[in-house]
Every structure is written in C-alpha cells, then in structure tokens.
Amino acid sequence: MFSLWIGAYDQGLAYAGLALGTYLTLRVLNFPDLTVDGSFALGGGTAAVLISQGAPVPVALGLAILFGCLAGTVTGLIHTRLGVNDLFAGILTTTGLYSITLRLMGRSNIPLSETPAGILALPDLGLGLDGQWAVGLTLATLGMILLISFLLATDFGLSLRALGNNPTMARANGINQRRGLTVGIAAANGLVALAGALVATYQGFADVTMGIGSLILGLGMVIIGESVLRPRSLPWALLAVGVGAILFRTMIAIALQLGLEPVDLKLATALLLLIALAFGRLRIPGLSADQGRQEQ
Amino acid sequence: MSTAPGLSVEELSWGHPLPGSGWRQLFSGFSLSCPPGQFLVVIGSNGSGKSTLLNLVAGTLRQGAGRIHLGGRPLHRLRDHQRARWIGRVMQNPLEGTCPGLTVAENLRLAERRNRPARLASGFLISAFGGIHPNAGDCRRYRELLAGLRLPLADRLDEQVGQLSGGQRQSLSLVMATLGSPDLLLLDEHTAALDPRAEAMVMALTDRLVRQLGTTALMVTHSIEQALSHGDRLVMLHEGGLIGDWNAAEREFLNPAAVRAMYSDAITSMGTISTDATSAS
Numbered sequence: 001m002f003s004l005w006i007g008a009y010d011q012g013l014a015y016a017g018l019a020l021g022t023y024l025t026l027r028v029l030n031f032p033d034l035t036v037d038g039s040f041a042l043g044g045g046t047a048a049v050l051i052s053q054g055a056p057v058p059v060a061l062g063l064a065i066l067f068g069c070l071a072g073t074v075t076g077l078i079h080t081r082l083g084v085n086d087l088f089a090g091i092l093t094t095t096g097l098y099s100i101t102l103r104l105m106g107r108s109n110i111p112l113s114e115t116p117a118g119i120l121a122l123p124d125l126g127l128g129l130d131g132q133w134a135v136g137l138t139l140a141t142l143g144m145i146l147l148i149s150f151l152l153a154t155d156f157g158l159s160l161r162a163l164g165n166n167p168t169m170a171r172a173n174g175i176n177q178r179r180g181l182t183v184g185i186a187a188a189n190g191l192v193a194l195a196g197a198l199v200a201t202y203q204g205f206a207d208v209t210m211g212i213g214s215l216i217l218g219l220g221m222v223i224i225g226e227s228v229l230r231p232r233s234l235p236w237a238l239l240a241v242g243v244g245a246i247l248f249r250t251m252i253a254i255a256l257q258l259g260l261e262p263v264d265l266k267l268a269t270a271l272l273l274l275i276a277l278a279f280g281r282l283r284i285p286g287l288s289a290d291q292g293r294q295e296q
Numbered sequence: 297m298s299t300a301p302g303l304s305v306e307e308l309s310w311g312h313p314l315p316g317s318g319w320r321q322l323f324s325g326f327s328l329s330c331p332p333g334q335f336l337v338v339i340g341s342n343g344s345g346k347s348t349l350l351n352l353v354a355g356t357l358r359q360g361a362g363r364i365h366l367g368g369r370p371l372h373r374l375r376d377h378q379r380a381r382w383i384g385r386v387m388q389n390p391l392e393g394t395c396p397g398l399t400v401a402e403n404l405r406l407a408e409r410r411n412r413p414a415r416l417a418s419g420f421l422i423s424a425f426g427g428i429h430p431n432a433g434d435c436r437r438y439r440e441l442l443a444g445l446r447l448p449l450a451d452r453l454d455e456q457v458g459q460l461s462g463g464q465r466q467s468l469s470l471v472m473a474t475l476g477s478p479d480l481l482l483l484d485e486h487t488a489a490l491d492p493r494a495e496a497m498v499m500a501l502t503d504r505l506v507r508q509l510g511t512t513a514l515m516v517t518h519s520i521e522q523a524l525s526h527g528d529r530l531v532m533l534h535e536g537g538l539i540g541d542w543n544a545a546e547r548e549f550l551n552p553a554a555v556r557a558m559y560s561d562a563i564t565s566m567g568t569i570s571t572d573a574t575s576a577s
Contacts, residue, residue, distance in 0.1 A: 154427040155409055158398075162406050165395040168387070172354070173472075174380035174410040 006130040008253040012246030013137035014202045015221065017195030019245040020144060020238065022218030024188040027237075028152070030164035031079075033185055034090030034215055036192045038097030039071040041211030043193025045101040048110040048206030057116040061197050068193020069186040071097055076182030094211075101208050108208045116201060133202060140198070141242050144191065149235040160184045192218075213266045220273055221245040301367050302512055303330040303353070303480055308362035310352060310536075322348060322536040326362070330529075332479075335506050335513045337523045339555075340533035346516040347388075349533070350484050353514065355379045367479050381411045384473030384511075386466070386486040393469035393486075396458030400449055400468060401430040403457055404438045407472035445471065445501065463494025467501055474505045481506065483515035487522070499526060520552045534563050 018040060025033040043064035050060035071093055079089040102108065115129060118136065125131040151157050162170040163180045171177055192214065200206035225244020231237040252265060260268060305328045311321035322345050330336045340346045351357040353364055355376030364371040371379050384407075387393040394403050430438070435453050442450040447467055449460075457465060466486060473481055483502065487495040503526060506513045517523050523530055530547050532540030532555075539562040542550065 150428075153429075155405070155429050156427075158402055158406060158429060161398060161402075162395050165397040166392065168356075168392055169395055170406070171356075171377045172380055172385045172387075172393075173406045174377050175406075176377050 003130060004253055004257065005250070006127060006134060008250040009246055010130060010133045010137055010202060011199075011253075012221075012249035013134070013141045013242070014198040015195055015217065015249060016137075016141040016242045016245040017144060017191040017193075017198065018214055018218045019195075019221035019225070019241045019248075020148060021188040021191035021195070022215065023222050023238065023241045024148070024191065025185060026219070027222065028161055028164050029181060029184045029188075031086055031181065031185060032090070032215075033072075033075060033188065034087060035071055035075040035093045035097075035185070035189055036090075036218060037211045037214045038094030038101070039068040039189040039192045039211070040196040040199075040214040041206075041208055042071055042097050042101045042104075043068050043196030044200035044206040044210050045105045045110070045196075045208065046193070047197035048112055048200050049105055051112055051116075051201065052110055057118055057201065060201075061194060064193045064197035065190040068196075069190040071193070072186035072189030073182055075189070076185040079185075080178035080181055098208065105206065105208060109205060111205045112201065113204065137198070137202075144194075145235070145238045145242055148191075149238055152234055213269065216266075216269055216273055217248070220269055221248045223273070224248050224251075302332040302334065303328075303514065304363075304365040305329070305349075305353070306363045306365075308352065308364070309360040310348065310357065310362075311360060323352075323359075323362075324536065326536060326538070328531070328538065330512055330514065332367070332512050333510045334529055335515070335527040337527035337530050338514065338516045338533060339518070339520060339523045339530065341559075343535070344533040345536040346533055347484055348536075350385075350482050350514065350516055353480070354383060354385055354482055382479040383482060384410075384475070384478035384480070385482045386469050386473045386484065388485040388488050390462045390465035390469065390489060394457045394465055394472070396465075397456060399454050399456055400460075401435050401438055401453040403468060403472060404441075404453075404475065405430040405434055407475040408434075411476045411478075442471070445504070447471070447501075461494070463490055463497055466490060466494070466498050470498065470501055470505060474509055474511070477509050478511060481509075481511050481513040483513065485516055485518060488518065502526070520555050524550055524552065524555070532559060532562075534559070539563070 018036065021036060022033075025031045025036075046064040046067050047057075047060040050063060051057060074096075075089050075093040078084045078092060079086055082089075084092070119129075119132050122132045122135045125135065127134065152161065159170065159175045160180055160183075162173070162175060163177055163184070167177055170180075196206075196211065199210070221244040222241050223244070224247050225240035225242070226237070228247065229236065229240035229243060231240045252269075255265075255268065256262065305326065308323050308326040309321070310323045311319055314320050326345075326349075328349075338346050338349065348357060352359050353371065355371065355374060355378075359372060362372065366379075366382055369382065371382075385393070395406070398406075430453075438453055439450045447464075449464060449468060452460070457468065460468065466489075470486070486502075487498050490498060499522065502515075513527070515527060524547060528544045530540070530542045530550075531538055540558060
C-alpha cells in the first residue's frame, strides 16, 4: 500500500511542470494554451529518443525544455503576429507537433529500460528506487518553483503579470504585449515539455499520444492545489500548484485502487473538471462562458 | 517634418467602416497644435472625435494619414507601447487604467518603469539578482509620494487595486500616469464614471499634478462646467472638425449656456449634425 502512495507522490512531482506551465499561461498570462497537449508529448519523445541513444539525461531534459520553448514560441507568434485566436493558435501548433514528435521518435512508442544514473546516486531514504525518485523529483520541483517565483518577482515578471491582468493598461505603460506573451507562452511550454520528459523517464517509456488531455490534467492540478491551500501570494500559489499535482495523482491512484478502469481515467478527469466549471465558482479565462479575453 | 516642441497634429485622417456597409471618414486633414506645458481641454458631443483623437495620439488607433509629433518626435511612426515612454494616460473607466489584480505598489512600479520598460535580459540574466520589485526602497518612495499628494493610499500599498473605490483607483491611475514626468498627459473623460465628490477630488489632483509637473495635458470631457473651470485652453470638436478655440482669457467670458448655444449655432450652420454618429467617441 505504501508503494502506492510513494508512486503517486513521484508521479505527481513528475507532472508538476505541466501544472506550473498551465498556471503560468492560464492564471498569469490569461491565455488558454492548448499547445501543452503537443509540447508534453514533444518533451517526452525528445527525452526518450536521446536517452535511448545514450545521451546524458540532463542533456535530454535540456533539449526537451528547448523544444517545448520553441513550440510555445510558435503559438505565441501565430497569435500575436498573425492575429489568430488564442485557442486556435494552440490547436494549430499542437496538431503540427503530433507529426513532428512522431517524426522525431521514428515510431509511436519508445521504451526506456534503465533508471538514470543521477537518480541511482541519490539517497534512497530506505524506500528503494521510489524513494530515490522522490528525492530527485522533490528537488527538481522545488527548484522550478523557486526559479519561477524569483522571475515573476522581477520587473520582467511584473510586466507579464500586468499583461495577463490588463493588457490595455500594460501597453499604456510601455509593455510590449507581443513579445511578453510570446516569451511567457514559450517559458510555460518549456516547463510542460520538461514534465513530459520527466514522466517518460520515470515511467520508462514515451508514447506519441501521451500528451492528449494534458491541458485538462494541468487545469485539474491547478484547481485542486488552489482549492486546498487557498494561496494569497505568488510563491504560495506556485507551491499550491505543485501540491495540487501530487493530490491529483493520488486521487487517480485511489480511483484505480477502487476499481476504475485505466481506460476511463480521462473521461473521469473531464467530468470532474466539468462539474467544477459548471457548479463551482471556478472561472477560467477564455474557457468560462461569461468571460472574453481582451484582444490587442 | 515638424520639429516644434509640444504636441503637433498635422493633416490627420482617420475613418472607420460602418456596420453593414459604408465608410465614415471622421478626420480629414485635421490639424491641432498644443505648446509645451499647455493644459488643453477638448469638448464635443458623442461622435465628435474627442476620444478618437486621444486614441490616435496614444497609438491605440492608427491614423490613415497625417503626422503626430511630440517634442519633435514622430509619434505616428511608433506603436502604442513605444509612445508610452513619453505619454501618461488616464482612461475613462477606473478599472481600465490600473491592474486590479496587482497591488498598489506593483501598479506604481509598472508606471515608474514606463519610460524604461523591462527588457528580456532583466528577467533572466545577472541584473535579475538585484531586480526584485517593488522592494522596500520602492515602497518607501511610493509612501512619501502618496502622502505628499495627501492621498489615503500610502498605508495601502500591499492591497490589490481591485479592492479600492472608483475614486481611489482613478487617483492612483492619475498618479501612475504622471510618474516619470511624461511629456504629455492624456485624460480621457477620466471623471465620467465618478460620483460628484470623487470627481472634485480627482479634478483637484489633476490640476495640482499638471501645474506641479508643467506637463502638456490633453483632457477630453463631456462636462461643459468642467471644461470652463479647468485648463488653459478650450477647443470644441464636431464631426472630426474644430469648431471653437478659446484661450484662458477668452474663456473667462463664456458660461455653460453660451457654449451650448454656440455649439448649436455652429452645427446648424454647418448642417452636418447626424443622429447615428455615436461610434467614434
């Protein structure tokens, strides 16, 4: 039973980048970004290809982040330069990314048989390999949260928050909306691709379809974290998102333990989120019916 | 190219499509100049082009043709966020001129950085390590600024702007617009959404800040009473044309009834008044 909890904890942390990326686009930039479905799989695929060919894991993770950033940049440019609607810009990119990821991987599934040496070098806390993963992923997640908190507290971060809060006012105060949105979306997708790479490395395989429903997953993690911790400051909000990722995976683990078929997981996730959107006080920019995004 | 200081609008043209079909040409060869330090008040009915003129100067609308210079700089070649280096702007809606989800201090910091916007590098490279803002020093400076203006916001720097009243938000927006001593202050019916008490407070603050900074100001208003009691010069617009221009001395002889009568005479003699001209202002 304990392995179930530690496994859920590890998986939650592996997915934390997805939750943080979703938070960055939806909550900070006010931009519903569907690119995450494509960039999650792109990150997983990139890492799997490189690691299976003998590349060091840090290099594989770094390239996954870079490719995720590029995917986000494409969406940002489609939206800000070509004037394409935010949701449609994300759909266009993610559709294209499916073929790109498949080309990159060469086949639809790549298995990874070995645990990364970096993880094996960590203390196991008496919990074996799962404990070593827990240490590594906890450090990685805390590092991500600290870095994002720091960046969002700088003048540049303040500019991004202003763009999400009131783009008209942000432009009237000299902020370049096109560049700010593009950089923000790129950074968010870099985080999502890192999550894809970590998930692929942790679970021992990458699949070209692993990104389907990622936005909904990320959204569910953000909502759970915010509901449980009710954060009042940005660093706490980011921490809450990380905790939300762990709780979300724990709920899935419990549901599976109670007999839910794995094939029904995405349906259950979608229904849960729909209930929250329909009956709760939840308002998601661009996704809730009574809110429209201010266009440039 | 004009190199005259102050604000200069030359041969400005701008129009917009009408619902369904057709085109409405609001400005055709419109010119207006405003010497440095002048507080210019613009009045006119709905659709006269008052707010459109402000939007064209600010760059939120792009002119079809013509030139706009500020202190000799060709603003018409710049995008709105680039013009913001020299222009402070207060919007009509108190919610539009601030970021309601950010704190008072964060809003002030954004405005303070207006004439030197954050570069990508300041977020990701070495300068970021000294770049956490607003910090204690910033807050001390903002507290002194707000206290000096006798605004009851000095102790509320950590509160989200969305929690402030409309008058407080508009006061904050005005302070933000004047931070960094911009060359031009644009006031777009900035008291229209306020109750009379808040309106009086915001207008008193407007007069004080404009005089204190000596900045050129362009204020659009619907209120003839307000137009007659503030600013150095009054101009009247109708259908994108200038139909009245009074300096401070001439304005002394005007009263609201006389201005309304003059406006009515002017548009009758022009024969151009239209009932559907409401979309531009």
